[in-house]
Amino acid sequence: MKERILIGLDLGSSHIRVAVGQVCFNADKQNSLNIIGVVEVPSKGISKGCISSLEDAVTSVSNALEQAERLVGVPIQDAYVGIGGTHIGSGQAKGVIGVSRPDGDIRAEDVARALESARAFINPANQEILHVLPREFSVDGQGGIKDPIGMQGIRLEAEVQVIQGLLSHIRNITKTVFRTGVDVNELVYAPLAAVETVTQPKFRELGVGVLVVGATTTGLAVYEDGELLYATTLPMGGDHITSDIAIGLRVSLDVAEDIKRVCGHAVPGEVDRRQQIDLKDFGADQSEVVSVQYISEIIEARVEELYEKVDEQLKKIGRAGLLPAGMMLTGGGAKLPGMVEVAKRVLQLPCTVGFANVQTPMPELVLDPRFSTSVGLVLWGHNAEQNDSTVARKNWFGENKKFSQALNKITEPIKRIFKSFMP
C-alpha cells in the first residue's frame, strides 16, 4: 500500500499551525485520508496575515515544520499554505474563447483557455491572482452550465470569481516558506480552506457563510449553488476583544487574555450577576474585584461590532439574513462562549460552530476550531491531487515551481548542515 503525506500550513497572527494528513492508496487505487496530527507554535513576524519580520516569521515556521517532521518521522518537502489578510479580495470576471475543435466538441483545454482569458482580463500590475474559481459557463449564449466538457458549441464563456491580493505581501509569504526549505504546492486563501473543514457540499449548494474569527482578522466566505459567491477579510478579531478588556479593566494584555479565556462570555444575560473575580488572581499588580457581567458587557460590545461589519458585507451582496444553511463560525475566536448567540441575533441567521468531518486518531485536538484552516488546507490538497485535472484549482504558483525547486537545491544542503549541529 502506497502513502502520501499532505501538509497544511496555516500562518496565523497568533499561532503557526500545521496539520498532517496521511493518504493511503490500496490496490484498487482507492484512497483514504487520515489527519494523523496537528502542531501549533506561537507565531512571530506575522501580523494580520502579512509578514512583518521575515527573519522572525522564518524561525516560527521552521519551528512548526520541525515539530511536524518529528510527528511524521520523515522530512517535509511540500505544503499547502494558507494566506489571509485584508489586502486579499474577490471580484467577478468573464473570459470568452472560440472552441478549438472543428466539430465543436468542448474539451478540458477549452475550459482552461476560457479561465485563462478571464485571468488575463483582470490582472493589475501590483496584484497577484490566487484563485480563478469558475461560477458558471455559457455555450453559444446558453448560460447556467456547470460543466461544459463534452458539450457542443462555438463560443465558450466562463464567469469566474477571482481572488487576488497584493503581490508584495504574497511574495513575502512564499519567500518565508521557501526559506524553511519547503516547497509550496499551492497558496490557498485561508477562509476557503476553512470552508473545506466546516461545510459539506449540500450546505454550499443551499447557501452558506463561513466566518473564521482569528486573532487580528476575521475571514468571511459565502457560497451559493455550490460555488463561491464572495470572500473577504475584516481587520478585526479576538485580540480586539482582549484589548478592550485590557483598557476597560486597566490590566496588561496577557492578564486580559487570561480573563477572557477563563470567564469571558459574549452574552451578559447568561452570566451570574453575583459572580466576581479578583484581578490579582489573574496576574494583575493590584487586587481589584470586578463583576464578570461587566467584563461580559465589554466583550458583547466588540462582538456585536464585529458581526455588524459582517452583516454590512452580506448586505453588499444582497444576502443579509438570507443564507438558508446559515453561518458557520470557526477559528480560535469562535471558542468564546456566547459567540453563536450574538451571531444569531445580529445576523438573523442560523449560526453554529462548524466541525470537521475527518478521520483522525485525536479528534479532541484536530476538531478544535483553531485548527480548521490547517486541516482544511490538507483537505484542499487532497481534493486537488485527486482531481488533478481540475483547472479551477490550478494557480499561478505552478508556474513558479521551478524557481522553488532551484531555491530548495540551494537551501537544503544548508539546512542539513545546521541540522547536523543540532542535538
Ligand SMILES: Nc1ncnc2c1ncn2[C@@H]1O[C@H](COP(=O)(O)OP(=O)(O)OP(=O)(O)O)[C@@H](O)[C@H]1O
Ligand atoms: N478558549 C478561548 N476562548 C476565547 N478566545 C479564544 C480561545 N482560544 C483562542 N481564543 C482567541 O482566538 C484568537 C486566535 O485565533 P486563531 O488562533 O484562529 O488566530 P490566528 O489564526 O493566529 O490569527 P489570524 O487568523 O488573525 O492571523 C485570539 O484572539 C484568542 O484570544
Ligand SMILES: [Mg+2]
Ligand atoms: Mg487564522
